[in-house]
Amino acid sequence: MRFLISLAWKNLSRYRKRTIITASAIAVGIGIYIFFDAWLLGAELDSERNLIWYETSSIRIMDSQYWEEQERLPLDRVVENPEVVIKMVEEMNIPAVPRIRFGGEVIFYKDPYEQDGGVPVQFIAIDPERDDRVFPMKQTLESGKYLKSGKMEIMIGSWFAEDIGAEVGYPLTIVTRTRDGFFQTIDVEIAGIINCPNPMINNGTIFIPMDVANNYLQMEGGVTEMDMSLPLQADVEKTAQHIEERLEEKGINNLVAKTWKDLAQDYLAIAVQKRAGSNIMLLLVFIIAAVGVSNTMLMAIYERVRELGMMRALGMKDSQIRIAFILEAGGIGFIGSVAGTIFGSLIVYLFSTLGIDYSWIFKNMNVGYRLTGVMYTVWNPEVVITAFIVGIVISMLIAYIPTRRALKMQITDCLRNE
Amino acid sequence: MITLREVKKNYQAGETIVKALRGVSLDVDQGEFLSIAGPSGSGKTTLLNLIGCIDKADSGVIKIDKEDVDKLDKNELALFRRRKLGFVFQTFNLIPVLTAKENVAFALHLLNLSKNEIEERTMSLLKEVGLEGMEDRLPSRLSGGQQQRVAIARALVKKPAIVLADEPTANLDSDTGRAILELMEEMNKKHTTTFIFSTHDQMVMEFAHRLVQLHDGQITKDERRN
Numbered sequence: 338m339r340f341l342i343s344l345a346w347k348n349l350s351r352y353r354k355r356t357i358i359t360a361s362a363i364a365v366g367i368g369i370y371i372f373f374d375a376w377l378l379g380a381e382l383d384s385e386r387n388l389i390w391y392e393t394s395s396i397r398i399m400d401s402q403y404w405e406e407q408e409r410l411p412l413d414r415v416v417e418n419p420e421v422v423i424k425m426v427e428e429m430n431i432p433a434v435p436r437i438r439f440g441g442e443v444i445f446y447k448d449p450y451e452q453d454g455g456v457p458v459q460f461i462a463i464d465p466e467r468d469d470r471v472f473p474m475k476q477t478l479e480s481g482k483y484l485k486s487g488k489m490e491i492m493i494g495s496w497f498a499e500d501i502g503a504e505v506g507y508p509l510t511i512v513t514r515t516r517d518g519f520f521q522t523i524d525v526e527i528a529g530i531i532n533c534p535n536p537m538i539n540n541g542t543i544f545i546p547m548d549v550a551n552n553y554l555q556m557e558g559g560v561t562e563m564d565m566s567l568p569l570q571a572d573v574e575k576t577a578q579h580i581e582e583r584l585e586e587k588g589i590n591n592l593v594a595k596t597w598k599d600l601a602q603d604y605l606a607i608a609v610q611k612r613a614g615s616n617i618m619l620l621l622v623f624i625i626a627a628v629g630v631s632n633t634m635l636m637a638i639y640e641r642v643r644e645l646g647m648m649r650a651l652g653m654k655d656s657q658i659r660i661a662f663i664l665e666a667g668g669i670g671f672i673g674s675v676a677g678t679i680f681g682s683l684i685v686y687l688f689s690t691l692g693i694d695y696s697w698i699f700k701n702m703n704v705g706y707r708l709t710g711v712m713y714t715v716w717n718p719e720v721v722i723t724a725f726i727v728g729i730v731i732s733m734l735i736a737y738i739p740t741r742r743a744l745k746m747q748i749t750d751c752l753r754n755e
Numbered sequence: 756m757i758t759l760r761e762v763k764k765n766y767q768a769g770e771t772i773v774k775a776l777r778g779v780s781l782d783v784d785q786g787e788f789l790s791i792a793g794p795s796g797s798g799k800t801t802l803l804n805l806i807g808c809i810d811k812a813d814s815g816v817i818k819i820d821k822e823d824v825d826k827l828d829k830n831e832l833a834l835f836r837r838r839k840l841g842f843v844f845q846t847f848n849l850i851p852v853l854t855a856k857e858n859v860a861f862a863l864h865l866l867n868l869s870k871n872e873i874e875e876r877t878m879s880l881l882k883e884v885g886l887e888g889m890e891d892r893l894p895s896r897l898s899g900g901q902q903q904r905v906a907i908a909r910a911l912v913k914k915p916a917i918v919l920a921d922e923p924t925a926n927l928d929s930d931t932g933r934a935i936l937e938l939m940e941e942m943n944k945k946h947t948t949t950f951i952f953s954t955h956d957q958m959v960m961e962f963a964h965r966l967v968q969l970h971d972g973q974i975t976k977d978e979r980r981n
């Protein structure tokens with residue numbers, strides 16, 4: 338065995354050029370794999386954070402009927418006395434805020450706008466005094482001011498503002514229905530424009546003060562939801578269950594507590610699909626590297642058919658010859674894997690500090706990720722180790738096929754080979 | 756030592772069947788220095804391949820060192836060749852990435868000998884074939900004659916019963932060829948190893964102690980000379 342290893346090693350160093358070229362192919366494959374994975378993981382984590390911070394919060398409490406019918410944003414399925422629930426949750430040391438979510442349309446007119454128009458949007462009424470305990474929207478304010486209770490003002494996303502040509506101070510008319518289903522119009526002014534890293538918010542959600550919405554929608558203190566914030570690593574399922582138990586203890590059984598995972602099933606479905614898609618891309622990368630190795634091993638073996646014949650004539654067993662070639666390929670795989678993991682890790686490191694700016698992609702294309710600006714790669718040691726091992730193992734497996742074919746030849750035919 | 760009885764071998768070349776050996780019978784004793792001579796295509800290589808157990812006869816009996824080699828399977832044959840047979844090829848067939856010493860040691864590594872014994876036997880054989888001082892050279896830095904000397908050392912180092920050499924001098928100039936044959940003769944005497952070599956060269960035949968003439972797959976002459 339020792340001498341087979343040494344033979345393989347000598348062949349590798351003797352055919353240096355070939356070794357380097359093939360190992361480079363593997364290295365590039367593995368490097369891309371590692372980088373790609375870190376990039377995806379970064380996107381996923383960023384995306385999840387932006388989803389939780391700006392869109393779903395960690396856990397949302399709603400009326401169970403509201404949860405069933407949430408697509409149509411029903412205002413008749415509300416939580417009547419949110420403060421009781423909020424107090425209870427805050428006693429568990431979880432920040433919680435009320436919100437009213439409703440559908441409608443904004444109407445705008447020529448001057449100051451370029452032209453007349455109307456756009457259907459989703460409205461969220463927030464309590465300006467405490468909403469930022471859960472949603473860090475204040476930090477994303479790009480121009481103007483944050484909302485204030487009692488003011489007929491709204492806050493909109495910067496992309497939406499750009500779409501309709503709105504600026505701070507412009508008027509807008511909201512057309513919606515009250516809790517009882519009557520049409521209602523609200524004239525408001527744009528107080529602030531936010532640049533939210535969650536494109537869903539930035540593209541068409543309008544924020545309005547809670548008391549204004551309460552008045553105009555005749556909510557009588559009712560809200561559609563209460564959102565709470567947990568640390569990103571927290572076990573949200575367990576906490577949600579815990580909250581439901583506590584609600585039940587208090588005799589409140591018309592409410593449900595849903596986690597961000599329940600709330601963003603569409604996002605999670607897309608994320609799974611995307612992972613499958615990127616796995617296919619990674620597979621392609623591997624196939625390219627594998628083709629490189631198989632080509633090299635094919636050449637290496639066919640170049641040496643006579644040498645192989647000699648070895649067999651001298652009494653080397655097929656299994657030993659197989660091992661010799663597999664070790665040789667494994668050596669190439671090893672060199673490529675070492676170089677590839679170093680190369681991949683370096684670019685991951687580079688982009689984990691520099692970041693990749695691709696706001697332009699997400700502005701013009703809705704790809705489902707809750708991402709906007711600069712994104713950072715995230716290092717995943719598990720994948721690096723996997724890539725390393727896979728690089729070696731695949732190289733070895735690939736050498737097996739041409740070796741087996743060469744071993745099927747008669748020894749006499751091998752020896753006659755030119 | 757070697758017994759062949761009515762050995763036949765055909766090759767299929769497209770539509771036609773080539774009768775390479777048409778019933779060869781031959782007995783070879785321990786320590787003989789025998790040449791199989793004949794023109795190109797007469798069946799020399801085929802015969803050596805059968806004795807060398809790297810090919811199978813279509814019919815007939817082949818016994819080597821009392822072993823009925825027709826009855827051995829692939830792995831048993833490999834082990835048999837490993838222990839009993841040495842090969843010298845027309846094209847030398849050294850492993851290009853190994854030095855002279857390592858090429859010779861290769862045959863011993865297959866026998867799982869101790870490191871010391873491998874080293875000892877390798878060095879002493881390289882000395883015998885006149886390559887002292889060149890042990891660490893790669894084949895590419897050796898002349899054809901020197902490479903063939905390494906090959907002879909590789910064949911002999913495991914102390915085989917028989918060394919088979921298919922046209923061992925065909926790729927060498929006549930002086931070098933002569934020197935190789937002298938070396939083989941010397942080794943035959945010293946180690947009492949049976950040597951069987953094929954040739955179509957008159958000069959080479961002169962060296963043989965026994966000359967077997969092959970023609971169209973049949974033995975036409977078998978003479979001993981001293």
Ligand SMILES: Nc1ncnc2c1ncn2[C@@H]1O[C@H](COP(=O)(O)OP(=O)(O)O)[C@@H](O)[C@H]1O
Nearest residue numbers: 766767768773775794795796797798799800801
């Ligand atoms: N693998 C093969 N397939 C077909 N014909 C072969 C094969 N090997 C040898 N022959 C034929 O068998 C005959 C004997 O060949 P060979 O034993 O190589 O003769 P020699 O070594 O004396 O030149 C020749 O006619 C040759 O063409």
Ligand SMILES: [Mg+2]
Nearest residue numbers: 799800801921
């Ligand atoms: Mg021949």
